[in-house]
Amino acid sequence: MNSKEIKIDQIAQAIARVKTIAICGHVMPDGDSLGSELALGIALRKMGKEVLLFSPDPVPEAYTFLPMASEVKHQLEDNNQKFDMFISVDCSVPDRLGDFIKLIQLSEQVVIIDHHAGSTVFGDLYLNDPEAAAAGEIIYDILKVLPVNIDSDIAQCLYVAIVTDTGSFRYDNTGPETHLRVAELLRVGIPAARINKQLYEEKPLVGLKILKEALDTLTLSGCGRIAWMCVKREVLQKLGAHDEHVDGIINYPRMIKGVELALFYREMGQDRFKISFRSKYNLDVNKLAALFGGGGHSRAAGCIIEGDFESIQKKILEAALQVLEDAER
Amino acid sequence: MNSKEIKIDQIAQAIARVKTIAICGHVMPDGDSLGSELALGIALRKMGKEVLLFSPDPVPEAYTFLPMASEVKHQLEDNNQKFDMFISVDCSVPDRLGDFIKLIQLSEQVVIIDHHAGSTVFGDLYLNDPEAAAAGEIIYDILKVLPVNIDSDIAQCLYVAIVTDTGSFRYDNTGPETHLRVAELLRVGIPAARINKQLYEEKPLVGLKILKEALDTLTLSGCGRIAWMCVKREVLQKLGAHDEHVDGIINYPRMIKGVELALFYREMGQDRFKISFRSKYNLDVNKLAALFGGGGHSRAAGCIIEGDFESIQKKILEAALQVLEDAER
Structure with a gap:
């Protein structure tokens, strides 16, 4: 195993051990931030975890069609709410968590999953892979290790994460592995053409x-x-x-x-x-x-x-x- | 083998036997028509065939960067020129070959490779697979059977064929197999991001x-x-x-x-x-x-x-x- 695979394994094992999990992406959320957070959230709930989803800013209208998007919260119910684990997705700059920077203090364990170069190292488990085209690619790899089936809802979220962060596979972050992962997501049977219309043909x-x-x-x-x-x-x-x-x-x-x-x-x-x-x-x-x-x-x-x-x-x-x-x- | 695989095998065997080959796509050529024709032409020349490439209309400027695009001819040197084989790519309506409809008479064997539904059955070997996202996908499958290595030039042409006919993988013709084939093309080491810029960011x-x-x-x-x-x-x-x-x-x-x-x-x-x-x-x-x-x-x-x-x-x-x-x- 290379160091990335070891880190993915460690994160999967840590997740498997905890019960309550908070997940949050960055301010001004994009398709990758939201898609990754939702995919992970849906999968962890399927595994029986208690998951709360947060976003410092509202879900942009273009992404409201995503499964479970309506469950993303913009404030904590209780400022002393404790979590076994906080997972920061697509974000490794604490300030970009907005108000939810406090989740770092409120959680026993902090996990960072990101792909942006030049970020701050923080948390207990830190995986930042600038080679990944999208945080969604890393989430995909983590879910492959966890005892959970990637269903259509999860696949849709991961597809949106990857398609938006690669500019529909046009940017130079798109490698063979990106297309291989997407092939697997399409195999699950997601309505990819319709998703693309919702993303790119429903403009104000x-x-x-x-x-x-x-x-x-x-x-x-x-x-x-x-x-x-x-x-x-x-x-x-x-x-x-x-x-x-x-x-x-x-x-x-x-x-x-x-x-x-x-x-x-x-x-x-x-x-x-x-x-x-x-x-x-x-x-x-x-x-x-x-x-x-x-x-x-x-x-x-x-x-x-x-x-x-x-x-x-x-x-x-x-x-x-x-x-x-x-x-x- | 299914019937498509059998047909691909038959076409590959027929190609292997002949020496002089004319290839032509449809009028008002698009990325799939040209990319497929060029990919096949480059591969067959690598195999030692004598290949002439034709197009009823000029190569649009957007595709002139493709390897060997400058070798596409718009008229026959000699109206009595004979070929062992004529391959019509991305076109199964004889009229859409323009003047090059005459290649059907000038060639001993006529092979049709297309993916448009509702077309005319003609020629000696006819493979029309409406399930294929692009003619380029079928050409890819044929080249995998032929004793030829898909090099960077061939991979670029096939990539352009597939990316243009799938609307950058957004249309509903895009299946898991499309992404798998493209993953293989990227593995060859083509400059996909640069190709996308040449296709979509060099507009008049x-x-x-x-x-x-x-x-x-x-x-x-x-x-x-x-x-x-x-x-x-x-x-x-x-x-x-x-x-x-x-x-x-x-x-x-x-x-x-x-x-x-x-x-x-x-x-x-x-x-x-x-x-x-x-x-x-x-x-x-x-x-x-x-x-x-x-x-x-x-x-x-x-x-x-x-x-x-x-x-x-x-x-x-x-x-x-x-x-x-x-x-x-």
């Missing part, structure tokens, strides 16, 4: 309206390597839209032929802008964001800048052209 | 401009179950766009929450409209298209109508509401 109308407004602002640099769009507050207000409706719009400038760097300006308030950076193949946008006090990953980063919009755009474009030139030299 | 700028114009026309029925958009000729002319740039835009009205039926009106000429119909979960749009002399599949169909745009829209909407009401009763 206002999202398309914002997309239209954002496309109205689409601009390319002279070299065609940089493209950007912006959304002002007044547009969001006019459409009755929230910040969440803007998510994903930055993918549009990036999908243009020849574009390596996409920028998205979101007005946060008077003279205050959040700028998102995305690169396609090679550019390290983390470096670019860092020039303006921001950060992130090499392909996705962001920063917040205050000032006049015109001069912010000028500054960002100059820096972006420079970083691009340095990278392609 | 004009496509986003048309999307913006189309979103400007987005309208929903009072019940919120039907959404439609249109693109007029003058818009295409203004943007210097071609019909191919409009492809896929109908996905946008369908992805709205609550919408079951999406319509897209494309002006073909003076008082002449092509109408595309797409349904999300249950509605049979083939029936709807048939009311106007069109046809297609249950989730995707189309028709062409002549007349004044206002009255066409009125007629279509009335019929659509009726079909929807009948279906949901």
Whole structure:
């Protein structure tokens, strides 16, 4: 057994010994965080455990169709409630548990299951595998060791975890093992096509309206390597839209032929802008964001800048052209 | 062995015996048609066969990155050229071979490899498996039987065939076997994430401009179950766009929450409209298209109508509401 398999075995054995278990994912939960938490919760209940599911933020509407999603709680019934075990899924930064950071103190044993690189080591059993495409992949491996059958409900949750965190198997975190696990999940007999429709074809109308407004602002640099769009507050207000409706719009400038760097300006308030950076193949946008006090990953980063919009755009474009030139030299 | 395995074996044996082979896919080639043709061509050349690759229409720019794509020919060098074998891939309707229908006469043996339901049985060896998600899946199975190693070039072509025909594994043609085959293709070591970027993130700028114009026309029925958009000729002319740039835009009205039926009106000429119909979960749009002399599949169909745009829209909407009401009763 390799060290990951040993850790999976240890976690499975520890789980088998306890009775009351709290599970929580990270703030602003995504498909992997929720899918992993629900899959684990359903499986442990099937094993006779007393399981409570928590999330610091509400379940986004897109994921409310998941089995047992309605049982996810946003506060403890009792602030002194004790648990034999707390399992943090898809989260190894205590602050990202929001209020549920207190579960660490309230539980006899703390287990961390995550796949994000560069996180904090905490808890009694810590398994963070950045090679895993999704926390859902690790949960799958743990459930394979536990005396529980992966039924359709569990398989649906794990499928959502994996499909969302791999961008429908398009991202470079997707390996042969990902497809092998998903083949097994489909064998259980889940309605995968319907799940994909629920995930990707039930978007609020206002999202398309914002997309239209954002496309109205689409601009390319002279070299065609940089493209950007912006959304002002007044547009969001006019459409009755929230910040969440803007998510994903930055993918549009990036999908243009020849574009390596996409920028998205979101007005946060008077003279205050959040700028998102995305690169396609090679550019390290983390470096670019860092020039303006921001950060992130090499392909996705962001920063917040205050000032006049015109001069912010000028500054960002100059820096972006420079970083691009340095990278392609 | 089941009947499909027997057929695969027969085809593999027949291929092993011949020397000169012509391969052709269908008109307006897509990722499956081209990926399957190229994968087979590369493999057969590795086996020492003399292979010529044909396509009735040019290779779309999105697929020019595929290995050996530049070797696909659009006409015969010599109208009397003879082949030991002609293999029609992803096509079992002779007319969809365009001019290359003549390969049927020019070849001693004709092999059909397809997965489209309801096609014409022709040729000496006919394998049409509507259970296959892509022709690429059948080619994969044939290559597994032939004495040839699936190398990175072949694996890339097969990956593109499968990923495009399954909508990135979202459509209901995607089964466990699809993911198992793809796991094997990834094991060969192909740059899958980069391929996905080349397929889905290198779109012509004009496509986003048309999307913006189309979103400007987005309208929903009072019940919120039907959404439609249109693109007029003058818009295409203004943007210097071609019909191919409009492809896929109908996905946008369908992805709205609550919408079951999406319509897209494309002006073909003076008082002449092509109408595309797409349904999300249950509605049979083939029936709807048939009311106007069109046809297609249950989730995707189309028709062409002549007349004044206002009255066409009125007629279509009335019929659509009726079909929807009948279906949901």
